[in-house]
Amino acid sequence: MNQYSSTTTLKPLSITDLAAMKQRGEKISCLTAYDAAFSALIDKVGVDMMLVGDSLGMVIQGHDTTLPVTIRDMVYHTSCVSKARKRAFVIADLPFMTYPTPVIAAKNAAKLMQAGGAQMVKLEGPKFDCVSFLVDQGIPVCGHLGLLPQSINQLGSYKVQGKEQAAAEQMLADALKLQQVGAGLLVLECVPASLAKDISAQLTIPVIGIGAGVDCDGQVLVLYDMLNIGTGKRPRFSRNFMSGVVNIEEAITAYHQAVKQSLFPTPEHSF
């Protein structure tokens, strides 16, 4: 526990704790995690949330996209992460094609929560019916707008979303509707900083950015990108936090502190 931790207890944080952080203007730090050792370390440093992202398809499994990741993969990695954490809030991704209907989404979300130990599930896109149905079943949901990696074959490339006015207006409307149907958090990926600022200000739920500027309520990065051990080129919105430190714990601490103090991301990491 350190000076940037929002509580001195090791009770797991809840969605209401995260909402309270937004209310009092405290930035929320988040990293992806996929195994018990990193989960324990990230948790020890005091990072507020861990996302078991389907990015594991790329950084752990070596695929080119997140599409091959299965619900079984997600349950396995989520349970590894959940078992080792004491305080951080754990979110797990519903992978590609595991939420084509609300009922199928609920069955898969239940696996992530019951067998995986996730406290919340995340799904990509303006899937209002799924979000509403999951929330009705007592399943907390995180929305995800902007760049949607599961739609890479429709998008053609991993590029910034919401640059045109019409697309920006649509994203704001989708964000408000996701909140209205019960989403408890929203991730914005690769979105112009000014649009992310606007969405964060208009929503009452916490908005977590990745490549979305400094004015979101919190930040998330893919762990392996910020440790500079990714298999591909580090994205422009990430930073090598291993630079200038002697070990991984110091790098994660530097990231956590930079997020808490609004020192990351800088304009260099924003669009």
Ligand code: KIV
């Ligand atoms: O899968 C993942 O790691 C994610 C983040 C990029 C937000 O969804």
